[in-house]
Amino acid sequence: KRVVVFISGGGSNMMALVKAAAAADYPAEIVGVISDRADAGGLTRAEAEGIPAFSFVRKDFPSKEAHEEAILAKLDQLQPDILCLAGYMRLLTGSFINRYEGRIINIHPSLLPLFPGLHTHQRALDAGMKIAGCTVHFVTEGMDEGPVIGQASVPVLVDDTSETLANRVLTVEHQLYSLALKLLAEGKVRMENGATVATIEA
Ligand code: GRF
Numbered sequence: 001k002r003v004v005v006f007i008s009g010g011g012s013n014m015m016a017l018v019k020a021a022a023a024a025d026y027p028a029e030i031v032g033v034i035s036d037r038a039d040a041g042g043l044t045r046a047e048a049e050g051i052p053a054f055s056f057v058r059k060d061f062p063s064k065e066a067h068e069e070a071i072l073a074k075l076d077q078l079q080p081d082i083l084c085l086a087g088y089m090r091l092l093t094g095s096f097i098n099r100y101e102g103r104i105i106n107i108h109p110s111l112l113p114l115f116p117g118l119h120t121h122q123r124a125l126d127a128g129m130k131i132a133g134c135t136v137h138f139v140t141e142g143m144d145e146g147p148v149i150g151q152a153s154v155p156v157l158v159d160d161t162s163e164t165l166a167n168r169v170l171t172v173e174h175q176l177y178s179l180a181l182k183l184l185a186e187g188k189v190r191m192e193n194g195a196t197v198a199t200i201e202a
Contacts, residue, residue: 001185004032004080006088011042013086013107016174017181018049027185032078034071036090052078058090068096082184085139086177094141102191104139105184107177109169111135111151116144121162121169130156132165134173136180138191147196149189152176 003021005014014033021030033046033053046053054074061067075083085106097104110120112135124132133153140146152172156165183189189198 001028001081002031002079003028003082003084003181003185004034004075004078005030005046005084005086007033007035007040007042007086008037008089009040009042009087011040011045011087012170013173013177014042014084015045015049016178017084017086018046018051020178020181026182028082028181031080032074034074036067036088042087064093068093072096072099082181083139084177084181091143092139097139097141102138103184105136105149105180106139106144106146107173107180108135108137108144109166109173111153112137112144112148119162121165124156125160125162125165132156132169134169134176136176138196140194147191147194149180149183149196150176 005017007014018030020026021028030051033042033051035043035055036058038055038057040055043053043055056067056071058067061070081103083100083104085104110124111131111133115123121132131153133151135151136149138146138149152175154168154172187199189196
């Protein structure tokens with residue numbers, strides 16, 4: 001399966017997918033990286049891996065629709081089967097999502113439905129959580145609310161700061177995302193009637 005990864009920042013999740021996809025038996029290849037920021041560190045990392053990387057800066061376009069149209073035109077060239085949002089800090093419109101219905105996944109650094117949105121680690125600490133983690137889910141029109149594919153958890157330690165917790169979660173994000181993409185690429189999970197359906201092999 002052909003995969004395009006969307007980033008806005010350093011792209012550590014994108015790199016985890018690139019490394020996983022390098023294995024001969026991995027059922028997906030990363031064929032492109034798209035960023036909404038020209039200065040995203042992940043763009044350079046992708047290029048160093050020989051992966052075509054493109055930035056589409058929102059302010060260069062007259063509207064959100066025009067911005068998305070430019071990205072969709074690039075996707076028409078790359079012909080991806082699956083889109084992976086990885087630290088992509090922009091909401092996609094319903095019409096964009098519909099073009100790739102059931103084939104867009106995202107990683108979010110909390111155990112959804114807890115803590116959708118931003119600053120998830122600080123919010124978990126403020127709430128006194130003893131467990132934290134991340135979620136890979138299908139992307140639907142609402143933010144961080146699509147059907148869940150998988151989750152990974154880590155303990156919260158008494159002296160944790162949002163930084164120490166973020167680092168601990170990031171480690172399991174990388175593991176979870178590679179596994180989730182594998183399951184989707186192999187057709188072992190799919191989205192059906194708004195829910196995640198696992199096809200357990202007999
Ligand atoms: C990660 O915690 C990811 O879950 C969140 O952004 C953080 C940085 O991601 N969306 P990356 O290093 O750019 O992949």
